[in-house]
Amino acid sequence: MDFRPDMDAHLAAKKRQYARKKKRGKIILIILLCITIAAVWALIGVIAVRLAGSVDRPAQTTASVPTTTAAPVVTGETTTAPVIQTQAPDMQTVLIEKEQLSRGSLILVSSLLGRAYDFEQESDLVTLYGNKSGSYRISSTALQLNRETLDALNTMFDAYYAETGNRDYQITQASRTFEQQQSIYDSYLKTYGVEQGSLLAAQPGYSEHHSGYAIDMNVYTATGISHSLATAGEVDPIYSWIYENAAKYGFVERYPEGKTTVTGITYEPWHFRYVGRGHAAYMEENDLVLEEYIALLYKYPYDGKHLTFAYDGVSYEVFFVPFGAETEAAEITLRADATYTISGNNWDGVIVTVSK
Numbered sequence: 481m482d483f484r485p486d487m488d489a490h491l492a493a494k495k496r497q498y499a500r501k502k503k504r505g506k507i508i509l510i511i512l513l514c515i516t517i518a519a520v521w522a523l524i525g526v527i528a529v530r531l532a533g534s535v536d537r538p539a540q541t542t543a544s545v546p547t548t549t550a551a552p553v554v555t556g557e558t559t560t561a562p563v564i565q566t567q568a569p570d571m572q573t574v575l576i577e578k579e580q581l582s583r584g585s586l587i588l589v590s591s592l593l594g595r596a597y598d599f600e601q602e603s604d605l606v607t608l609y610g611n612k613s614g615s616y617r618i619s620s621t622a623l624q625l626n627r628e629t630l631d632a633l634n635t636m637f638d639a640y641y642a643e644t645g646n647r648d649y650q651i652t653q654a655s656r657t658f659e660q661q662q663s664i665y666d667s668y669l670k671t672y673g674v675e676q677g678s679l680l681a682a683q684p685g686y687s688e689h690h691s692g693y694a695i696d697m698n699v700y701t702a703t704g705i706s707h708s709l710a711t712a713g714e715v716d717p718i719y720s721w722i723y724e725n726a727a728k729y730g731f732v733e734r735y736p737e738g739k740t741t742v743t744g745i746t747y748e749p750w751h752f753r754y755v756g757r758g759h760a761a762y763m764e765e766n767d768l769v770l771e772e773y774i775a776l777l778y779k780y781p782y783d784g785k786h787l788t789f790a791y792d793g794v795s796y797e798v799f800f801v802p803f804g805a806e807t808e809a810a811e812i813t814l815r816a817d818a819t820y821t822i823s824g825n826n827w828d829g830v831i832v833t834v835s836k
């Protein structure tokens with residue numbers, strides 16, 4: 481009997497079975513290997529997360545301590561991001577144009593320094609007659625001042641009247657045109673000569689009365705007697721009130737005794753100038769005339785240290801923005817909610833006053 485073919489077939493079947501088993505074993509081995517690798521990776525992942533967590537925690541605690549220099553990336557991320565978000569919407573950009581140089585309550589008009597008043601600028605002159613309060617007198621119905629000065633004048637004399645029951649202060653001079661100053665100047669030169677006359681009256685174009693921020697005053701009593709402002713206090717002490725209180729309302733004695741070499745104008749106890757509330761108080765406190773105050777403000781530029789002071793519950797921050805000969809406009813950044821005023825110095829820059 482030839483069993484060989486059967487045997488061969490049996491052997492072949494055995495071989496195929498073995499081969500299948502071997503193949504299956506290989507697949508199982510590969511799967512097991514894969515599972516092992518996956519498990520190892522998972523373990524590494526867990527360890528890595530744990531390690532990362534343990535690095536983060538001390539980094540976060542150091543971030544809250546400002547003196548530490550550790551973990552700079554984390555501190556950088558946690559401190560700068562919120563600052564950028566809160567700063568941007570809280571700030572405003574203010575554009576200041578060249579025309580502003582000759583406008584505002586701090587403009588300096590002076591013969592001595594050659595600072596002429598700019599008649600080209602728009603003015604908002606208001607006639608005192610019909611617009612003034614009933615707490616003081618006027619010598620003429622033609623007198624005019626700018627709105628800001630008139631409002632401050634009304635407030636000041638209303639306070640005086642409330643305190644004393646007196647309304648004898650009288651405005652004798654306010655805004656003047658070039659032609660009016662020309663005729664005053666000519667008459668002074670005629671009376672006192674060129675040298676003395678030019679000290680007593682400003683050249684036309686160089687009087688601060690042109691600005692609408694200046695007033696001359698006297699006292700005119702109910703019985704029809706007039707007194708000069710300087711000596712009225714000797715008649716009745718209530719008439720000295722103006723010298724003690726004007727600064728509270730933004731007015732300064734513009735040409736005081738002992739400052740003639742600085743102002744170029746002799747002592748004028750009747751002449752007051754509106755400069756604004758905080759400024760007037762600071763100037764009085766530090767015995768500065770406008771020329772000296774303007775000079776001082778050069779030391780407090782926008783990009784440097786600002787002048788700060790407080791008066792009557794208000795904090796003031798003052799700084800100077802220089803304008804070069806070619807500067808057409810300047811930009812400054814202020815807090816969005818800032819209350820501010822801008823005034824030129826009538827020469828080479830503007831003064832910004834932030835109050836709160």
Ligand SMILES: [Zn+2]
Nearest residue numbers: 653695696751
């Ligand atoms: Zn005057």
